[in-house]
Amino acid sequence: MEELTGLTIAEARRLLDAGEISAAELTEAHIEAVEAGRALNAFITETPEKARAMAAASDARRAEGRAGLLEGIPVAIKDLFCCAGVPTTAASRILGGFTPTYESTVTAKMFAEGAVLLGKTNLDEFAMGSSNETSCHGPVVNPWRIDGDNRPLVPGGSSGGSAAAIAARMALGATGTDTGGSIRQPAAFTGTVGCKPTYGRCSRWGIVAFASSLDQAGPMTRSVRDAAIMLRAMAGHDPKDSTSARREVPDFEAALSGDVRGLKVGVPKEYRMDGMPGAIETLWQQGCDWLRQAGAEIVEVSLPHTKYALPAYYIVNPAEASSNLARYDGVRYGLRVDGADVAEMYQKTRGAGFGAEVRRRLLIGTYVLSAGYYDAYYLKAQKVRRLIRDDLDRAFEKVDVLLTPSTPSPAFITGERSADPIAMYLNDVFTVTGNLSGLPGISVPAGLSAEGLPLGLQVLAPAFDEETMFRVAGVVEEAAGFAARPKAWWRSTA
Amino acid sequence: MSVDTATVRRIAYLARIGVGEDELEGLASELNKILAWVEQLDELDTGDVAPMASAHDDVLSLRPDEITDAGNRDDVLANAPAPADGFFTVPKVVE
Numbered sequence: 001m002e003e004l005t006g007l008t009i010a011e012a013r014r015l016l017d018a019g020e021i022s023a024a025e026l027t028e029a030h031i032e033a034v035e036a037g038r039a040l041n042a043f044i045t046e047t048p049e050k051a052r053a054m055a056a057a058s059d060a061r062r063a064e065g066r067a068g069l070l071e072g073i074p075v076a077i078k079d080l081f082c083c084a085g086v087p088t089t090a091a092s093r094i095l096g097g098f099t100p101t102y103e104s105t106v107t108a109k110m111f112a113e114g115a116v117l118l119g120k121t122n123l124d125e126f127a128m129g130s131s132n133e134t135s136c137h138g139p140v141v142n143p144w145r146i147d148g149d150n151r152p153l154v155p156g157g158s159s160g161g162s163a164a165a166i167a168a169r170m171a172l173g174a175t176g177t178d179t180g181g182s183i184r185q186p187a188a189f190t191g192t193v194g195c196k197p198t199y200g201r202c203s204r205w206g207i208v209a210f211a212s213s214l215d216q217a218g219p220m221t222r223s224v225r226d227a228a229i230m231l232r233a234m235a236g237h238d239p240k241d242s243t244s245a246r247r248e249v250p251d252f253e254a255a256l257s258g259d260v261r262g263l264k265v266g267v268p269k270e271y272r273m274d275g276m277p278g279a280i281e282t283l284w285q286q287g288c289d290w291l292r293q294a295g296a297e298i299v300e301v302s303l304p305h306t307k308y309a310l311p312a313y314y315i316v317n318p319a320e321a322s323s324n325l326a327r328y329d330g331v332r333y334g335l336r337v338d339g340a341d342v343a344e345m346y347q348k349t350r351g352a353g354f355g356a357e358v359r360r361r362l363l364i365g366t367y368v369l370s371a372g373y374y375d376a377y378y379l380k381a382q383k384v385r386r387l388i389r390d391d392l393d394r395a396f397e398k399v400d401v402l403l404t405p406s407t408p409s410p411a412f413i414t415g416e417r418s419a420d421p422i423a424m425y426l427n428d429v430f431t432v433t434g435n436l437s438g439l440p441g442i443s444v445p446a447g448l449s450a451e452g453l454p455l456g457l458q459v460l461a462p463a464f465d466e467e468t469m470f471r472v473a474g475v476v477e478e479a480a481g482f483a484a485r486p487k488a489w490w491r492s493t494a
Numbered sequence: 495m496s497v498d499t500a501t502v503r504r505i506a507y508l509a510r511i512g513v514g515e516d517e518l519e520g521l522a523s524e525l526n527k528i529l530a531w532v533e534q535l536d537e538l539d540t541g542d543v544a545p546m547a548s549a550h551d552d553v554l555s556l557r558p559d560e561i562t563d564a565g566n567r568d569d570v571l572a573n574a575p576a577p578a579d580g581f582f583t584v585p586k587v588v589e
Contacts, residue, residue, distance in 0.1 A: 101569040199549040213548040239557060243550045311532040322509060329510075331582050333573035342584050343510065351512025359511055363521065364528055366509040367497065380535050382545035387538065389546060421524065422531050438549020463549075 004029035005169040009073055009226040012172055016062065016072050023062070023072030027055035027116050030074040033170045034118055039490040040141045042155075042164040044079045045087050046119040054116040061114065069233040071114030076171035078162050079120035080127055081107050081217070082206040086117070090208045091125045091135035094353025095334045104206025105238045106175065106217050113233040118171050121161030125355045126325065127182055127210045130427035132160025133418050134357045142190060142411050143168040143486040147452040150489075153411040156186030156427075162220045163190040167486060173230045174220045179211050180313055181407075181431030183218045184443035188406035188456030191445040191484060193477075194220045195227045196431075198463045199438035200245035202231075203238030211320035212243075214313075214435040224444060224474045228252035231466065247464060255467035256474045261295030263472065266399030270306035271430060273408055280405045280455055283447040287403050287457045290479035291472070301395040301402070303433070305387045310425055312388065313432045315368050315381035321358075322365025328353060360421065389437040396462045401472050404430050406443040406456035430458060440466045442473045446480040454484065496526045 004026050007015070015021045031048045051074065058072040082088050082100035089095045103111070111117070124134040131154035132140040140160040142153040144167065155164040159176030163186035166174050176183035178196035187194025195218045202217040209215065219230035232252050238244045267288060272281070288298045330336035330349030337352050339345035354362065368377035395402065408429055417423045434441040440463070443456040457476055461469035497505075499518040502525065506513040513521065571577045 097575075098573050101566075101572050213550075242554045243548070245550075245552075246555075305538070308535055308538060311535050314528065315532050315535075326510075330575060331584055334575070336575035339585065342587055345585055346510040347507075347512035350510055354511065359513075360521075360524060360528075362509050362511060363502070363505050363525060366505045367501075367525070367529075370505065370508060377532070379545055380540060381532075382547060383540035383543040384535050384538060386543050386546035387540070389549070421528060436549070 005033045007172065008223045009172050009221060009229050010223065012073060017067070023055040023058040023116060024052070026072060027051050027074050030118055030171060033168070036491050037168050037170045040143060040164050040168055041138055042121055042140050042161040042168065042170060043076070043119045044089055044091065044122050044137050044161070047086060047117050050086070051116050051118050054111070058114050058116060068113030069229065070110055072116060073114065073172050074116045074118050075110065076118050076121045076162055076165045076174040077107055078123055078159050078175050078177060080123060080177055080208045081175060082208070083107050083117065083120065086120060088120065088208070089137070090127070091123045091137055092353065092355065092358065093136045093335060094328045094350070098334050102206060105203035105240060106207065106234045109236065110233050115233070121165055121174060123161055124158035125358050126208065126321070127158035127177055127179060128321070128357050128361055129157040130181070130185055130424050131417065132157040133414065134355055136355060139414055140164050141414070143490065144190065144411060144453055145486070145489065152414045153453070154189065154414050156189035156411065158182040159194070159220060160186050163187055163192055163194065166190065166192045166220050166222055168490065173226060175217060175234070176220045177207060177215055177217050178435065179214045180317065180435050181428035183220060184431045184441055184456070184458060185407050185427055187220055187443040188445070188454065189411040191454030191482065192220060192222055193224055193227050193442065193444055194218065195231060195442040196434060196440060197231055197235065197466055198245070198440045200243050201235045201440070201464070201466070203236070203241040203244045205238055205240040209324040211317045212324060213320060214317060224442070224470060224477045225253060225256055227442065228256060228470045245464070250467055252466055252470050255470050257471060258475060258478065260291060260472055260475050263296045263401065263468070264299050264399040265291050265296045265472065266299050266301035266395050266402045268303045268306065268395070268402060268404060269300050270303050271404050273429065276405070276408050277410070277449060279447070279449045280408065283455050283457065284403070284405050287446060287476055290476060291403065294475050294479065299399050301399060303391040303395060305384065305391050306433070308384050309388050309433050309436060310429055312381040312384040313436060314425060315377050316385060318361040318365030319369050319378050320365070322362045322369065325358070325362055357421070385436050388433055392433065392437045392439060400468055402460040404458045404460065406430060406458040410449040410451065410453035410455055434460055439463055440469050442469055444473045444477050444480070445482040446476060447482070448484060496529065497522050
């Protein structure tokens with residue numbers, strides 16, 4: 001069983017194609033792993049019966065010679081994607097009892113390509129967080145621990161359940177969403193691969209909306225190749241999302257040539273942060289050396305507005321969230337707390353339904369959009385967003401990709417940063433520019449911190465050039481040879 | 495710019511989020527810390543910069559004005575907390 005859950009998607013595909021294993025066996029091994037991993041709190045809803053039925057149907061399709069891109073691959077889905085007939089909570093009390101009658105476009109595509117649903121993974125409430133501590137279902141525990149220390153670590157967020165599920169061998173692939181770093185940061189914290197494609201590459205239809213100009217779905221896996229395989233199944237134009245791109249979906253896997261000779265790799269000088277652990281600085285340097293040895297040229301670039309990216313993001317993001325989350329009114333779905341009149345019902349429902357971080361963002365968002373403050377905050381932030389995008393456009397006139405650390409620190413101890421929102425927001429310092437500008441980025445596990453925790457390197461590419469992003473990420477992955485795995489301590493406590 | 499408890503009460507009302515009187519002080523302090531932090535944007539001169547609303551550069555397209563999704567009342571009402579006779583319900587708004 002253990003060996004089946006340790007496979008990559010590419011390896012499982014080969015064994016399934018060769019008839020050496022069945023989707024039913026592969027799924028059964030993962031159902032067992034999901035049950036044995038409950039101490040991690042990675043799943044909000046497990047769907048073992050659905051998984052068995054989907055696996056049986058997959059084996060039947062394969063027997064008829066009809067195998068999709070993810071045929072028979074057991075996956076976990078972040079509980080922000082609506083799956084028909086499966087409760088979807090966004091980790092919020094306000095969506096208590098909500099069971100969508102429709103399927104998100106991304107999951108519909110994955111299931112049409114043969115993927116098997118293991119369950120819905122935990123996340124920060126409405127994806128607002130960087131540690132998975134704001135979930136109404138309780139925090140997710142990182143499968144990794146500091147050497148000789150049993151205190152629980154955060155898995156990162158907001159896609160922390162998906163990241164933990166991948167790191168703990170509970171699924172071969174998982175979906176995430178990334179609004180400011182919510183795929184790449186948890187991937188870095190758990191020693192896994194997380195990819196945020198270009199804004200518009202994947203349809204947002206059927207994904208609980210957070211900040212619509214920033215949200216993008218992407219794959220979380222244990223290899224770059226797996227991310228390429230999975231993204232191909234997730235991506236594509238959708239008439240139901242007006243921002244989804246009318247572009248052909250390339251065979252991303254075919255881009256993994258291993259050849260980066262002659263490519264120019266930019267290193268943004270403003271990303272050298274005070275207080276960053278030495279191991280991250282060293283790893284970044286090592287990443288440059290690996291790419292140089294593979295024939296790429298390293299070029300220092302400047303992104304002068306870097307320090308303004310997070311402050312701009314923390315105006316745009318809450319503003320969009322306050323607009324999107326206005327829909328939770330206690331009338332059409334989810335929680336309702338009765339009141340004497342409509343206004344009181346709204347206030348009681350939303351007061352009881354939203355947690356502290358969501359409430360904080362909705363209040364900030366409402367404030368920066370309110371009469372008299374719109375220009376000073378919201379419009380200002382939108383202008384700064386343009387400056388940040390211009391920085392990147394200028395950098396990409398000189399280089400093909402950027403190489404940066406994924407995060408300014410490794411995973412931290414649960415509870416350590418939850419009292420200070422701004423300290424939490426700083427987690428996304430290297431990832432958020434990708435969201436503000438819409439560019440694709442991927443985090444690749446590349447080394448360990450002094451405490452023995454995984455660290456990631458990020459590759460950012462120009463819009464719709466995920467192929468070069470994957471190609472460079474594949475070379476970093478190969479050179480890093482990251483083989484460390486968390487010890488399966490959670491199995492003994494299950 | 496900083497917010498006081500009266501402002502927090504007002505924006506909580508605008509957002510239709512019930513907030514206890516005893517929470518206003520703490521929220522004002524939290525919001526002020528965040529606002530002071532985002533106000534570093536004022537260091538930048540953005541006079542001639544065009545605001546950027548989305549990373550999506552293409553002009554949004556129009557679809558034909560056709561009914562593509564209808565006749566699914568039961569699905570639409572399936573998650574309503576208090577449906578009645580095929581309708582959503584709200585507390586009485588007209589006396």
